[in-house]
Amino acid sequence: MDQNAAKPLGAVRQFFSGASLLGRGLELVLRSPRLLALGLLPALIAGILYIVALIFLIRFVPDLARFATGFADGWASGLRDLLEVLAGIAIVGVAVLLGMLAFTAVTLAIGDPFYERISELVERRYGGVPDAVEVGFWPSLGRSVIDSIRLITLSIVFGIPLFLLGLVPVAGQIVSPVLGALVGGWLLAVELTGAPFQRRGQRLRDRRRVLRANRPATLGFGVAVFLCFLIPLGAILLMPAAVAGATLLSRRVLGHPTDIVTVQPL
Template sequence: MNAPRITAPVTGAVGRFFAGAGLLLRGLGLYVRSPGLMLLGVIPALITAVLFGLAFFALIYFVDDWTAAVTPFADDWSATARRLTRVIAGLALLGLAGMVGVLGFTAVTLVVGDPFYEKISERVEQRCGGTPDAVEVPFWASLRRSTADSLRLLAISVPIGIALFAAGFIPVLGQTVVPVVGATIGGWLLATELVGAPFYRRGKGLAQRRAALKADRPTALGFGVAVFLCFLIPLGAVLIMPAAVAGAALLARRSLGQPTVLSRGGQRSVEPS
């Protein structure tokens, strides 16, 4: 009989950050193990991506009008200063749309594809030994609660996004530090949103999953930022969404102190939290 191989725990904030990003890679592994299930998860993401893509292209098309509307103070400046200010405003506006758009895309896709993503999340948990203390949650009750939580997270992201938009006008910092801060905040909100299903399966709400993720913030950030950056790539959100749901199930287990167990060629590899 093959004995379980225990993986050494990851220590240090940087190590835990990259371990969190690695959870997304492990989610991608399900494309090999369950290709049919994962491809079904692409369908709702594709539907939502078309709608959000059209909105984003409309924003790009009218970006000159929008930047002029938010920078009326530059109307009387010299042509060079006015053009530079509005280029910076355009970049900041697209950055705001990117952060809010990624979170909005995730919220809508999780609602549209709830049966598919619930199945993916459950499959991951089954392969990790099942869900301890699972509770039966009626579909409509779960849908209402997840929708309400997603709307609350989006409501948080909008004022943060506006503040980052304003900070984007600061020379140098607005084009270097602000995008990093935006990706970090967006990643945190994204991780909080994606782990909803595993926590609901245990009868835990938004406040409880926030507290659990805060206990190992570097891991949650590593996962969330990796997903956030992938979602910014054209078609990345469509292809990565099922893997993000799978990785979120692993993240939820780690944050709750429950080991993940993967089958590897007849052996079982146990990775403690």
């Protein structure tokens, strides 16, 4: 096969291989109902806050859409109404992207000890981490909060052009969700792999560099998480699996074994 043709095929295989890590993470946590329950508790708390915020947003979407399209007050009523509808769709889309990342950041902060434990046990099952760096709870929480603020800021920066793109009839409603899933998936992958990289003494800049070098697999995992989080209650139920899958992704991109070493339950 021509090498130029093989490269896209290789990227596609890596993408789906990365996506499959979420399924492997789900399989791992389902084998330990106790850890699964502990992992669900922080997500449930954050999920309640997320749902309340989403209901509040939906209640005020028409007002926000009218405010965002105030420049069109002098336009024909039909065109103005269409623009308001498109603005409402774009606002909800951007809010889902930001809300997904905020939900993940809040859940990881609330459940830091639980998710750290899940990640650590997954590492141990696949051979552990030589010379692992012990990070205390408060330093770990502080780093996670700072990294999450940076990532959410990035999502806002990307969210503005996505909102504007959503105002373009037809094409905007097709391209904007796809780009939103890719951007959201990438940022979710970066956020969820925080604990495994911290365990190796690596910070956000190191994480981004390594994940960027393995972009197809990273996007595959992140987009799979993003899409599953869109399912009602998916973000709550799958958060422990996403943490386990992110640990496997970290091991893969860092060149550590991903073959099971011990069959002991998590």
